[in-house]
Amino acid sequence: MILLKGGTVVNPKTGLHGKKDILIDENRIIKVDDLIEADQDVQMIEVNDLYIFPGFIDLHVHLREPGFESKETIYTGSRACAKGGYTSVVCMPNTKPALHSVEVIKQLQSIIEKDSVISIFPAGAITMDIAGEVLSNHDQLFESGVVALSDDGRTTMNIEYMKKAFTSSRKWNRPVMTHSEDHEVTKTLKESIFPTTAESDIVERDIALCREMNGILHISHVSTQKTIEAINNAKIEGVEVTGEAAPHHFALSSEKVDMSSTLSKVNPPIRSEEDRLKVIEAIKNRTIEVIATDHAPHETASKERSYGDASFGISGIESAFSVSYKALVESGEIELDQFIEMLTVNPARIARLENLGSIEPGYLANIVVVDLKQDVVIDSDTFISKGKNTPFNGYVGKGEVVGTIHHGKVVYSKTNGRNYVIG
Ligand code: DOR
Numbered sequence: 001m002i003l004l005k006g007g008t009v010v011n012p013k014t015g016l017h018g019k020k021d022i023l024i025d026e027n028r029i030i031k032v033d034d035l036i037e038a039d040q041d042v043q044m045i046e047v048n049d050l051y052i053f054p055g056f057i058d059l060h061v062h063l064r065e066p067g068f069e070s071k072e073t074i075y076t077g078s079r080a081c082a083k084g085g086y087t088s089v090v091c092m093p094n095t096k097p098a099l100h101s102v103e104v105i106k107q108l109q110s111i112i113e114k115d116s117v118i119s120i121f122p123a124g125a126i127t128m129d130i131a132g133e134v135l136s137n138h139d140q141l142f143e144s145g146v147v148a149l150s151d152d153g154r155t156t157m158n159i160e161y162m163k164k165a166f167t168s169s170r171k172w173n174r175p176v177m178t179h180s181e182d183h184e185v186t187k188t189l190k191e192s193i194f195p196t197t198a199e200s201d202i203v204e205r206d207i208a209l210c211r212e213m214n215g216i217l218h219i220s221h222v223s224t225q226k227t228i229e230a231i232n233n234a235k236i237e238g239v240e241v242t243g244e245a246a247p248h249h250f251a252l253s254s255e256k257v258d259m260s261s262t263l264s265k266v267n268p269p270i271r272s273e274e275d276r277l278k279v280i281e282a283i284k285n286r287t288i289e290v291i292a293t294d295h296a297p298h299e300t301a302s303k304e305r306s307y308g309d310a311s312f313g314i315s316g317i318e319s320a321f322s323v324s325y326k327a328l329v330e331s332g333e334i335e336l337d338q339f340i341e342m343l344t345v346n347p348a349r350i351a352r353l354e355n356l357g358s359i360e361p362g363y364l365a366n367i368v369v370v371d372l373k374q375d376v377v378i379d380s381d382t383f384i385s386k387g388k389n390t391p392f393n394g395y396v397g398k399g400e401v402v403g404t405i406h407h408g409k410v411v412y413s414k415t416n417g418r419n420y421v422i423g
Pocket of ligand 1: 062094152153154179265266267268294296297311312313314
């Protein structure tokens with residue numbers, strides 16, 4: 001048994017925000033109360049002056065296994081997630097082979113079982129090899145345990161396949177997670193930044209198809225004003241659509257970073273200051289309900305190329321909390337409770353992850369301990385992830401994850417120095 005004593009618990013699902021002790025037995029939370037006495041067989045962890053949140057849930061990470069182990073593995077990626085405070089993540093299907101069949105999902109699940117220190121839920125590919133040409137077997141994928149359908153990394157341009165995906169989403173009560181990018185537009189633009197309409201036009205198409213098929217749609221990495229307007233209008237109409245934003249889209253803008261650096265090359269691109277402010281406004285008014293990292297690790301060599309040839313993506317899971325807390329809460333844009341809601345209960349609801357995203361008796365004991373007073377200088381040399389590709393190097397974030405508990409077990413703990421222990 002573990003007793004977390006003296007921390008300030010923020011748990012948006014139950015509206016709790018105050019000092020409480022938490023008792024954990026095996027993998028579950030069994031008690032949350034003002035003062036819990038420690039029995040002899042209890043391991044007491046003093047968390048005075050620290051904040052306690054439900055383990056964070058990321059709906060959008062690339063963990064690269066199988067096939068791209070030089071970029072990331074389940075072993076390194078899951079430990080990087082634990083260091084970032086994440087205890088549950090949805091991994092995207094652009095692996096090799098893609099997560100497009102029962103065989104590949106089973107292979108991945110056995111690697112997760114062996115190597116992961118957190119919970120990893122796969123998203124199954126809408127089409128074989130995410131190539132957009134042959135539909136995958138959605139029923140079999142859901143039966144094997146995927147929590148969403150997505151061709152992320154690419155957009156499914158074939159309208160009939162998207163309709164099938166939305167039909168499957170309603171049948172299985174799970175979302176289609178779309179990467180919104182019009183490949184007809186972007187394939188001609190190797191050296192230049194993709195325009196905002198390449199995103200928003202496809203979002204509008206997908207919302208229309210979702211409405212027609214009565215599907216469930218979650219729009220990944222929303223980065224621009226017209227996408228936000230489309231989501232907002234669809235919500236008003238009653239279409240089941242949600243959206244997520246990535247830290248680099250609300251903390252950075254093209255006016256603030258070196259856009260010619262391959263470290264800033266990401267898809268969708270870092271946008272203008274005007275778009276950045278619109279993303280923050282959409283977070284404030286809850287059009288965007290989730291923060292998701294789009295953690296996209298790459299080996300250094302694939303970024304040390306000409307701009308046009310370099311890989312897209314930012315290794316973001318270890319900097320996400322301090323970057324986001326600084327940009328959204330310390331800056332006064334939103335309250336701490338809404339921020340934590342976006343990292344816990346909202347993603348759990350959208351991906352239908354049961355018994356996750358809340359600190360209450362009966363729930364799985366996934367908990368993160370954070371020192372909100374700590375400044376954090378982002379330094380990719382300290383990343384556990386194999387991907388050191390970040391435009392945030394040197395950025396001073398706020399709030400440091402000092403401990404992560406997954407299923408009742410300490411999987412990350414920062415000690416006084418810069419050392420950490422992974423269980
Ligand atoms: O920048 C990106 N990188 N965007 C994506 O959608 C895919 C990702 C990757 O897989 O590297």
